[in-house]
Amino acid sequence: MIIEDDSFALGMPTPVQMLRQHARLVEAECEQLRHELDRARENIEKLVAIHQAQAVEITRLNARIERMTWELSDALVENTELKNRQIGGIPRTYGGMPPAPDGRR
Template identity: 30%
Template sequence: MNDDEDTLGWLGLPTPLQMYRQHCRLLENEIQELNLQLRKARADVFGISQMLLETQTKNIEFAGYLRERGAEAAVMRKQIADLTTSANVSRREADELRRIFNEMRPRPTTIV
């Protein structure tokens, strides 16, 4: 007969079997909680990966849009350069015509 086990009941202390069962329940609860956290983490990772795919798709679309706008900007820069060149040529021609006209105009003579 074990005196320690006989006194455990009236001292209010749990028996080793009761302690093992309690520890087992605690471990089961912890495992259930960890499984819930794992499911949530997996769902979060799936959501983040979906967001990444959507972002990459939008990035590809936006890159195409930027390429189109870049091509349009290049065409406009070429047009601006052509118009600037044309305006410079026209300005030089106008200056030359003014010079010729001024040379052809009679000069007033001053009488002294």
């Protein structure tokens, strides 16, 4: 905004002219601040929308993590059961003694 300074062309301004000039400067500053405030409000609205979208995504991912944790736990239990069956299924020795080489007990 261009501020008129014609009143100062003839030398020393009067107090009224100085007050008018000051009022114009304050009005220009106020207009600039309103414009910046409008831009800030638009930015805040955009940030709120982004935050809401990310909150939804975080909730979805947390649910997926929980589901995958349960699946991993189930897989570990199944793996342990299979190992236990493999280890304890058929004893290699009878009574803790190795089998006789000729097949007798």
